[in-house]
Amino acid sequence: MRDMTDDIGGGGAHDAQLWPDIARQLRRDIGARSFDQWVKHVRFQSLDDNGTLLTLVAPSAFTAQHIEERFGERLLLIARGHAPAIARIRFVAPTAALAAHAPARTMAPPAQRPMVDPRLNFARFLMGKSNFFAASAARRMTAAERPQFHPLYLRGETGQGKTHLLHAIAQATLERDPEACIILMSAEKFMLEFVAAMRANDMLSFKARLRAADLLAIDDLQFIIGKESTQSEFLHTIDEILASGGRLVVSADRLPHRLDGIEQRLLSRLAGGLIADIDPPEMELRVAILETKAAELGADVPATVIDWIAQHFPRNVRELEGALNKLVAHAALTDSAIELDSAVAKLSESAKGSRARITIEDIQRAVCAHYRIDKNALLSDRRVRTLARPRQIAMYLAKELTPRSFPEIGRRFGGRDHSTVIHAVKTIENLRQNDADIDTDIRRIRRALTA
Numbered sequence: 001m002r003d004m005t006d007d008i009g010g011g012g013a014h015d016a017q018l019w020p021d022i023a024r025q026l027r028r029d030i031g032a033r034s035f036d037q038w039v040k041h042v043r044f045q046s047l048d049d050n051g052t053l054l055t056l057v058a059p060s061a062f063t064a065q066h067i068e069e070r071f072g073e074r075l076l077l078i079a080r081g082h083a084p085a086i087a088r089i090r091f092v093a094p095t096a097a098l099a100a101h102a103p104a105r106t107m108a109p110p111a112q113r114p115m116v117d118p119r120l121n122f123a124r125f126l127m128g129k130s131n132f133f134a135a136s137a138a139r140r141m142t143a144a145e146r147p148q149f150h151p152l153y154l155r156g157e158t159g160q161g162k163t164h165l166l167h168a169i170a171q172a173t174l175e176r177d178p179e180a181c182i183i184l185m186s187a188e189k190f191m192l193e194f195v196a197a198m199r200a201n202d203m204l205s206f207k208a209r210l211r212a213a214d215l216l217a218i219d220d221l222q223f224i225i226g227k228e229s230t231q232s233e234f235l236h237t238i239d240e241i242l243a244s245g246g247r248l249v250v251s252a253d254r255l256p257h258r259l260d261g262i263e264q265r266l267l268s269r270l271a272g273g274l275i276a277d278i279d280p281p282e283m284e285l286r287v288a289i290l291e292t293k294a295a296e297l298g299a300d301v302p303a304t305v306i307d308w309i310a311q312h313f314p315r316n317v318r319e320l321e322g323a324l325n326k327l328v329a330h331a332a333l334t335d336s337a338i339e340l341d342s343a344v345a346k347l348s349e350s351a352k353g354s355r356a357r358i359t360i361e362d363i364q365r366a367v368c369a370h371y372r373i374d375k376n377a378l379l380s381d382r383r384v385r386t387l388a389r390p391r392q393i394a395m396y397l398a399k400e401l402t403p404r405s406f407p408e409i410g411r412r413f414g415g416r417d418h419s420t421v422i423h424a425v426k427t428i429e430n431l432r433q434n435d436a437d438i439d440t441d442i443r444r445i446r447r448a449l450t451a
Contacts (some may be wrong), residue, residue: 135165196208
């Protein structure tokens with residue numbers, strides 16, 4: 001990259017060198033292609049006397065907006081690494097005359113500019129048995145009155161809707177209170193800002209921004225756990241937010257006590273709130289998701305194809321929608337209709353990779369192995385607790401992981417009535433909310449089945 005000092009106007013020698021240093025690091029971070037397309041012709045104008053406002057000249061308002069939206073947070077972090085006092089970055093037009101007709105654009109700190117995806121709202125979050133409790137709890141977090149249970153901990157495996165609910169909470173909160181300070185970030189971004197603040201000797205500013213939040217939402221919390229310094233800072237942040245009346249929502253792929261290396265005090269705070277599970281979508285919900293997605297894409301997808309995809313991609317919503325997108329894209333590019341035979345041919349390998357088809361027999365074997373009981377005993381009429389609870393868990397998993405009906409499941413469990421299966425499913429659903437041991441057992445059995 002050429003030396004950009006030739007493009008710099010205004011400021012002293014130290015200030016003049018600031019932008020080239022920032023630009024070089026940004027170029028390394030975002031890549032030469034993106035940098036040359038959008039940032040190459042940005043020029044330094046000034047750094048105010050207090051060193052808090054960096055003013056840059058952009059070739060156009062459109063370029064300024066694009067840089068702000070795509071690279072704004074990264075740019076601000078890099079700038080603070082070189083000049084810790086910088087709190088804002090402002091873009092102005094290339095000439096004073098143009099600047100007089102177009103107001104300057106200011107990039108506020110990330111804590112004041114939540115990166116919320118407008119597509120991820122409550123209206124587009126389809127609910128079923130697997131996510132109803134979590135979605136209801138998420139909605140409650142956006143109400144004007146303080147939630148009874150706090151903080152909210154959303155637990156779900158990859159691709160089941162945790163991030164969607166975090167964005168929905170942020171959007172609904174802003175709709176209720178447009179002036180609310182919202183911080184929505186991934187655990188990775190939390191760590192990035194934490195490290196940048198430490199290197200810039202600016203921890204006070206980092207802490208102040210986080211703890212001033214009316215809503216702090218952290219996605220994929222498991223990536224913070226295990227790092228002592230970030231855990232400690234996160235714990236203090238939680239305490240400050242809760243004490244000031246703010247709200248905290250976090251998501252992770254496992255329960256708090258299953259987070260490797262979690263500190264006891266942090267575990268206590270997280271477990272003391274409301275833990276809401278998001279389980280793999282049941283068959284009915286998978287069908288509804290596919291039908292809604294097909295309608296959004298304007299695609300004519302036969303019900304037989306919808307059903308086949310729903311049966312063969314049961315693990316998460318992301319894989320489900322990905323399979324449908326593949327079919328719709330192929331049909332559009334080849335100007336052909338979507339049919340069952342061609343769909344099966346195109347998706348079979350992906351379906352195998354997603355998960356081999358699980359049978360009721362597979363589930364029975366896995367449950368027996370986990371609890372070290374005999375299969376004949378599992379299917380017997382004996383009602384002792386050491387057999388009754390594993391039997392109910394096996395029925396529950398049979399309903400969740402296979403397309404079989406209640407009557408058919410009952411027949412495969414010693415000829416039991418369908419009402420017995422329904423009772424078993426409801427019992428285990430309730431127990432999973434309140435009994436961590438049962439929840440852990442089910443997760444381990446599920447992992448064994450899908451490995």
